Amino acid sequence: xxxxxxxxxxxxxxxxxxxxxxxxxxxxxxxxxxxxxxxxxxxxxxxxxxxxxxxxxxxxxxxxxxxxxxxxxxxxxxxxxxxxxxxxxxxxxxxxxxxxxxxxxxxxxxxxxxxxxxxxxxxxxxxxxxxxxxxxxxxxxxxxxxxxxxxxxxxxxxxxxxxxxxxxxxxxxxxxxxxxxxxxxxxxxxxxxxxxxxxxxxxxxxxxxxxxxxxxxxxxxxxxxxxxxxxxxxxxxxxxxxxxxxxxxxxxxxxxxxxxxxxxxxxxxxxxxxxxxxxxxxxxxxxxxxxxxxxxxxxxxxxxxxxxxxxxxxxxxxxxxxxxxxxxxxxxxxxxxxxxxxxxxxxxxxxxxxxxxxxxxxxxxxxxxxxxxxxxxxxxxxxxxxxxxxxxxxxxxxxxxxxxxxxxxxxxxxxxxxxxxxxxxxxxxxxxxxxxxxxxx
Amino acid sequence: xxxxxxxxxxxxxxxxxxxxxxxxxxxxxxxxxxxxxxxxxxxxxxxxxxxxxxxxxxxxxxxxxxxxxxxxxxxxxxxxxxxxxxxxxxxxxxxxxxxxxxxxxxxxxxxxxxxxxxxxxxxxxxxxxxxxxxxxxxxxxxxxxxxxxxxxxxxxxxxxxxxxxxxxxxxxxxxxxxxxxxxxxxxxxxxxxxxxxxxxxxxxxxxxxxxxxxxxxxxxxxxxxxxxxxxxxxxxxxxxxxxxxxxxxxxxxxxxxxxxxxxxxxxxxxxxxxxxxxxxxxxxxxxxxxxxxxxxxxxxxxxxxxxxxxxxxxxxxxx
Numbered sequence: 001x002x003x004x005x006x007x008x009x010x011x012x013x014x015x016x017x018x019x020x021x022x023x024x025x026x027x028x029x030x031x032x033x034x035x036x037x038x039x040x041x042x043x044x045x046x047x048x049x050x051x052x053x054x055x056x057x058x059x060x061x062x063x064x065x066x067x068x069x070x071x072x073x074x075x076x077x078x079x080x081x082x083x084x085x086x087x088x089x090x091x092x093x094x095x096x097x098x099x100x101x102x103x104x105x106x107x108x109x110x111x112x113x114x115x116x117x118x119x120x121x122x123x124x125x126x127x128x129x130x131x132x133x134x135x136x137x138x139x140x141x142x143x144x145x146x147x148x149x150x151x152x153x154x155x156x157x158x159x160x161x162x163x164x165x166x167x168x169x170x171x172x173x174x175x176x177x178x179x180x181x182x183x184x185x186x187x188x189x190x191x192x193x194x195x196x197x198x199x200x201x202x203x204x205x206x207x208x209x210x211x212x213x214x215x216x217x218x219x220x221x222x223x224x225x226x227x228x229x230x231x232x233x234x235x236x237x238x239x240x241x242x243x244x245x246x247x248x249x250x251x252x253x254x255x256x257x258x259x260x261x262x263x264x265x266x267x268x269x270x271x272x273x274x275x276x277x278x279x280x281x282x283x284x285x286x287x288x289x290x291x292x293x294x295x296x297x298x299x300x301x302x303x304x305x306x307x308x309x310x311x312x313x314x315x316x317x318x319x320x321x322x323x324x325x326x327x328x329x330x331x332x333x334x335x336x337x338x339x340x341x342x343x344x345x346x347x348x349x350x351x352x353x354x355x356x357x358x359x360x361x362x363x364x365x366x367x368x369x370x371x372x373x374x375x376x377x378x379x380x381x382x383x384x385x386x387x388x389x390x391x392x393x394x395x396x397x398x399x400x401x402x403x404x405x406x407x408x409x410x411x412x413x414x415x416x417x418x419x420x421x422x423x424x425x426x427x428x429x430x431x432x433x434x435x436x437x438x439x440x441x
Numbered sequence: 442x443x444x445x446x447x448x449x450x451x452x453x454x455x456x457x458x459x460x461x462x463x464x465x466x467x468x469x470x471x472x473x474x475x476x477x478x479x480x481x482x483x484x485x486x487x488x489x490x491x492x493x494x495x496x497x498x499x500x501x502x503x504x505x506x507x508x509x510x511x512x513x514x515x516x517x518x519x520x521x522x523x524x525x526x527x528x529x530x531x532x533x534x535x536x537x538x539x540x541x542x543x544x545x546x547x548x549x550x551x552x553x554x555x556x557x558x559x560x561x562x563x564x565x566x567x568x569x570x571x572x573x574x575x576x577x578x579x580x581x582x583x584x585x586x587x588x589x590x591x592x593x594x595x596x597x598x599x600x601x602x603x604x605x606x607x608x609x610x611x612x613x614x615x616x617x618x619x620x621x622x623x624x625x626x627x628x629x630x631x632x633x634x635x636x637x638x639x640x641x642x643x644x645x646x647x648x649x650x651x652x653x654x655x656x657x658x659x660x661x662x663x664x665x666x667x668x669x670x671x672x673x674x675x676x677x678x679x680x681x682x683x684x685x686x687x688x689x690x691x692x693x694x695x696x697x698x699x700x701x702x703x704x705x706x707x708x709x710x711x712x713x714x715x716x717x718x719x720x721x722x723x724x725x726x727x728x729x730x731x732x733x734x735x736x737x738x739x740x741x742x743x744x745x746x747x748x749x750x751x752x753x754x755x756x757x758x759x760x
Binding site for chain 2: 109
């Protein structure tokens with residue numbers, strides 16, 4: 001199904017795009033005038049979309065992939081960065097001008113049941129783009145075009161569907177109608193935001209095949225947003241893996257599947273369900289949940305869940321809390337009570353800091369907390385966090401864990417694959433080795 | 442299969458069962474009866490609303506007991522009570538229809554714009570409407586009627602405008618709140634992605650999905666408007682008695698009669714008010730039950746399983 005894209009120029013270029021949604025703070029916060037912060041849905045994304053290719057944007061829920069897709073069409077306002085469409089910067093274009101540009105860039109949403117106006121019959125709905133952009137005012141011409149398009153997307157005979165309301169159609173039929181409406185103006189770019197994830201398995205393949213057919217027929221360029229690597233593999237020329245607002249890896253589909261560079265990509269690939277239950281594959285899926293996008297982890301966003309994180313990945317106080325909580329969750333009641341008695345309120349660890357201040361309970365010497373932490377370190381030396389810890393010291397009423405300085409992952413190109421990971425950054429590795437050497441001394 | 446929009450509206454009424462259906466039907470029947478009175482008043486009523494003597498110049502009896510000539514009797518001004526009640530229906534419906542049209546014409550667009558665009562405009566409108574809403578409605582109507590009486594005179598128009606001022610905030614509030622929820626629907630964003638102007642989005646994508654609430658509020662408000670009109674007339678701020686027959690005014694004139702045992706001058710106009718208000722309320726409440734999918738109860742048909750054709754021998758049944 002995959003064929004090499006004929007690359008003839010860049011259609012869309014995104015440079016360091018950020019989309020932040022400001023949070024509405026509590027009443028008191030607003031009264032004091034404290035900045036409530038923002039959800040960093042897209043936090044510095046750059047990529048290029050070549051004419052005629054299918055780029056897959058893959059990520060978990062909450063990774064910001066839908067927001068990125070909407071921002072490209074200016075349905076969500078970009079906070080920073082630039083979107084260049086066909087040589088023109090559209091990041092700050094007025095809505096009025098944007099309207100005419102929308103002829104060329106269309107979007108298909110995830111939920112086909114919600115993307116059609118329930119009070120509009122199919123003929124009006126699918127033909128509406130034509131009248132919005134003044135392509136044709138003639139009723140007969142409009143009906144002819146709509147009928148042709150409906151039959152093209154597989155809603156045949158068109159006469160039967162023209163007068164139907166969305167409520168009369170199945171999910172697959174609705175998504176076909178939505179596709180028909182999107183293609184009606186013959187756009188260049190189609191952002192498909194999980195177009196098949198709400199459909200039955202049996203319908204998915206048909207809709208994807210239809211999309212491939214439409215792409216060839218109408219010379220479309222797709223940005224295919226999905227959380228489903230299996231359909232992305234089937235459908236995309238290139239794949240971008242998104243994690244917490246950033247693209248962590250971007251490369252040719254075959255390359256990504258054969259040789260995933262980023263640890264997150266690797267764990268995503270291992271998470272693809274295996275149909276044969278007899279093949280018990282060892283899975284080291286990423287631990288825990290996607291972190292909060294309001295205060296993303298320090299350094300590399302993925303380091304708290306990463307199985308290969310090391311010294312410079314950005315270890316911080318919050319990771320210590322996770323470590324303790326995870327440890328206690330799997331412990332016998334007695335031991336847990338004993339350990340917890342030593343350590344004070346864990347909320348003290350909820351700050352972005354390279355020094356973790358583990359508080360001791362009232363009346364407990366901080367030496368005991370240090371001893372406990374040292375013991376944990378001895379018991380689980382393979383825990384990635386300890387790679388980042390430079391020292392554990394006593395300090396007044398708390399134990400201080402000093403971490404190595406964390407680095408922001410840089411945008412690297414490794415054998416044609418773009419990746420943001422310290423594992424491939426010689427400088428970061430050098431720094432880490434230096435830290436490790438000093439630590440041994 | 443074509444489904445014209447009329448069928449979409451009346452389908453639910455036909456499908457309704459039980460109490461809601463009968464409530465709607467009773468409401469429709471009462472309302473239609475009054476509409477017929479209003480439309481054909483000159484043919485139904487035995488006299489004109491301000492006739493006080495026969496064609497020969499013989500004066501009607503003053504406060505005459507109900508009789509063959511005057512079925513509902515006559516009042517203190519010697520006019521025929523039955524005729525005034527029938528003509529009163531005409532006045533009431535004229536005023537109410539105008540008031541509903543005016544308040545819709547103002548409340549609906551303001552609600553749509555305020556809900557769709559939000560921001561500062563929304564806040565200002567909301568503040569204005571909420572303060573109107575908080576104002577005692579009768580006082581508000583009286584003030585407006587008083588202000589308008591200089592320019593428009595004290596006719597049907599003045600009464601309609603002063604009543605609509607009271608009901609604009611209700612339409613505005615209901616429409617705006619509904620628009621705010623519809624605005625977030627994917628199909629509205631899809632319309633924006635198609636390049637539709639705000640005007641197109643509002644008129645083609647939002648209005649159609651908001652309008653369904655309007656018939657219910659309109660009928661309930663109409664019932665309320667009848668009472669407001671009667672109150673205005675009763676207090677003497679309503680329609681000029683020479684212009685039209687008005688139930689509230691008649692009631693006011695009948696106050697002194699009641700003590701003297703003259704019951705017919707007050708009973709019949711009062712009865713007309715109560716009946717029409719009840720009818721409209723039944724219609725509104727019934728429509729709400731029938732149209733609102735949360736309250737609507739669909740008929741459930743019992744499943745009748747067909748008789749088994751052949752009996753399997755025991756032992757094979759479970760296979």
